[in-house]
Amino acid sequence: MFTRRTFARLAGAASLAPAASRAQSGKPLSRIAFGSCAKQTLPQPIWEPILAYRPDLFIFAGDNVYGDFHSPDAADLKGAYAEAAHIAGYAKLRETVPHLAVWDDHDYGVNDGGAEFAHKMVAKELFLDFWKVPANDIRRTRGGIYDSRVVGPPGQRVQVILLDVRWFRSPLRITDQRGAPGKQRYLPDPDPAKTMLGSEQWAWLAGELRKPAELRLIVSSTQVLAEGHGWERWGNFPLERQKLVDTIRTSGAKGVVLLSGDRHIGALYREVPDGLYPLYEATSSGLNMVYWAAKEPGPNRLGALFAAANFGVVEIDWPARTLLLALRDESGDTRRAVDISFDALGIL
Template identity: 80%
Template sequence: MFTRRTLSKLLAALPLAPATALSQGRPPLSRIAFGSCANQSMAQPIWEAILAYRPDLFIFARDNVYGDFSTPDGENLKRAYDAARTIPGYARLRETVSHLAIWDDHDYGLNDGGVEFTHKARSKELFLEFWNVPAADVRRQREGLYEARIIGPEGMRVHVILLDVRWFRSPLRITDQRGAPGKERYLPDPDPSKTMLGPEQWAWLAEELRRPAEIRLIVSSTQVLAEGHGWERWGNFPLEKQKLVDTIRTSGAKGVVFLSGDRHIGALYRETPADLYPLYEATSSGLNMVYWAAKEAGPNRLGALYAAANFGVVEIDWWERRLLLALRDEGGSVRRSVEIPFDTLGIAT
């Protein structure tokens, strides 16, 4: 029997297996933490609560530093990463806890940026360097930073899919009424030529979803299910959001849950598409960036927004066959949560 401390040490010591392997020799994941929006210029006390939680895996879900830049050398982003290296809790988690990372706009280099960002190749170089990505890693050979890992033995496999919603994403449709509720920055764009992921990443995602796994955590730096606001979200491209749902349905993948960030607020969401099990989303943001005055409609939100520093957790009880999504505050206390039976997500016995 593994103790929690022993399990964390084992996971931290071993490299995560690529998606082509099943990691059969590793204990199953039961405590996954994630978070986003960590400004290196501000205090980050929340790492103590995250470390005390003792996650088996931590997912750096977006804006892991704030380093927007407009020069070819990316010097401002480089300085941001250098500063992050000196933050004790941040560094200790990277050293002791198995982790994965994906970027968003502020560690991509351009606020709300997408395919149009001129210096994205430089920001990718700096990302790969900071996260110690091996020379043979496939992300060094292809466009963007999307990747996936399958962790755990057969029957207890967690498939973590990290989407890159920056490198290929089409320009957004600017609002006609800036600041108005539901139209704050952007409007839905029905243009069928617009894309969130680009053709290559879409094909990759469809293939990933056909791999055998019990639970699939799809990490999108921008919100997937959230409705009722005009900030960045998949709903900015409604045809692309529908394509995502259709891709899940067509693949036959069960156990899909979305993890997101971006908003400087925390929230939980649920949506039930036609001919598919309910989809849940946990948005955790920010680790130290907070939109205290947040107020917005939430037609598919579960409960109220949580507008204070937070991190998200996914707790999996393989024997009771249930999954818990929760948001924890700076002291580690649970502030929002929803329990989801495996059967609800279509996960086979």
Template identity: 60%
Template sequence: MQRRELLGLAALSLGGCAAPTLQPPSPPDAPPPLPASASRISFASCAHQTLAQPIWDTIAADKPDLHIFGGDNIYYSPPQWSLEELQRAYALEAAEPHFARFRRAVPHVALWDDNDYGANDGGAEFKFKNESKAAFLEFFKAPANDARRTRGGIYDARVFGEAGRRVQVIILDTRWSRSSWTVTDQRGAPGKERYVPDADPAKTMLGAEQWSWLEAQLREQADVRLVVSGIQVIVEGHGWERWGNLPLERQRLYDLIAKTRASGVVLLSGDRHFGAIYRQTQGVPYPLVEVTASGLTHPWKEAKEAGPNRISELFTEVHYGMVEVDWPARTVNLSLRDIKGVAQRQHRIAFDDMKAST
């Protein structure tokens, strides 16, 4: 009871704010500085602020150099949206003791997905995205001069390490400018659960500004590139949110990787409330591997999917993902780890297998 009352007070203290500003002062309790290099990178998504989150202690004990918050960092996407209630949700998450310890101790970067963006399955049409963006940047304690404050969305990129041992983290925003999905004509049918593919060339996933920015990022020198998307990218066989619902935009991504000769791309995603590993070989400059890690608090234990390009069984327990770059062996080791930190799904990629053929 006492803890609940304290959480309620914390939430109330953030309520009733005036219109948000996109230029708040630098927070006094800024997160740990980002590391100069990063070879162990954890990532995870889907944490409900009303649920206990002991897995943060497990991730911290795994000693990542960097953590990626992969979206749905809280859950607030109601039909009647309000800034006050969004801030209450963030206050509950901030007060969760395992999370609070973790973000004070572990350097991190973050993206959002629909439930912290503020609209379930939402895209460019969401009316309160500016307010939601301000709250997101406040929660993750972005400094006043953060480039995201002047962009349309929260896309971002960071580089870690020196030449020859360089990891680039590219965070995509698949909400801010994304065109509307085409709703299924057979709701709940396998492969058509909510949406169907739409090849309308006028529709966009990222918007012109972000596409141009992404091309510049892919031209940067890097040995390993972690491209992070809230929704799944290469995954086939289901009718939930995914890049495949805008197939021309997904092919545009593949073609851009080829055009820029961006080697070392590994895709990370969340959203689905389970973990899995996928591999795509068609229409891509080299085989692309995607790891979905989605289940910090409430995984979908009964999940099933056709998974035609899935190379692992689904993992439906509480979990997180880990990327380990083995520089001497020139490999990237990917895993999904349980509440004890034990790898339950694994895949290894050689650097030489992440290069476009000449």
């Protein structure tokens, strides 16, 4: 059964009223929406279909504003948050729908940024304040903004794990052929000293995956499974990508599904690692930032890229033991989808 305290922590101060009423109902999560890449200076009509979808939870998966900055005053990032706060649909969702958030590079403060970013502490404080994170939240005292929540009664628990792939991430290996297909910006780096998450976050993730839950949504702002392109992705550090798979396998966690953003395109992916059930990934990007001309190989992609404004959904049918991963467009219509049985994800 949900408790008022559990859902208040999930939703944050911005949506205590709907969170409280939902907590009293004791219903498990069944409709989760997520999205990324919302530039505050451009129209954002997509909030209307998102609100019409009536999600139980919305996950802001990064680039929630575009506020790159290069000085300690972080004026551009402060301005981006101020402008986003007055976008009607954005504000209404934050006020009425329980939500969680993680950053990507443009709300971290620098394009494709990682551990080397000099002003990341300022960006972190601005992020936590915008998302109304309580003063006693552990994210205010440790490095990065990674976080996790388990919501729902036994037998219907959903764990949402928000990874921070910026704060600790090692420098990327620059391409030797900028713009070439598959090598657009970066090349895979086999250096075992390179990291995506940092030792502290890796240890935390292993512990989180051992907590009781039926379904687990791992949110990584950058793509995990996608192959065939040379932009940011976990494949830039192939040993770290393998470590993520190994960590899931070793933990014994069942029901893991991956959610990502960043790319200004939508897509669904499936991969079957050795000794593990199939991993599925839904990439939803962007809410209003779109790479219309996107073309790339997709050896593990399910269907074609969706190069238009979109948001992702995870629909859970607990009695039928199935979930739907889907991408919806600005009209709220489903444009890409895959049905997955609990059995296929090892969920008992």
